[in-house]
Amino acid sequence: MIENVVEFFKNLPPKQCVTCGEKIEEQHECYGSKCESCNEL
């Protein structure tokens, strides 16, 4: 059953910035739903 959970997260679309639509790296998740550039504005 654990393998099914892994597959589920693999199939999720990449997280995108709500402002510019740029793909957000997982390590920046703590910044919310904006990319690095938009967070600086």
Ligand SMILES: [Zn+2]
């Ligand atoms: Zn952005």
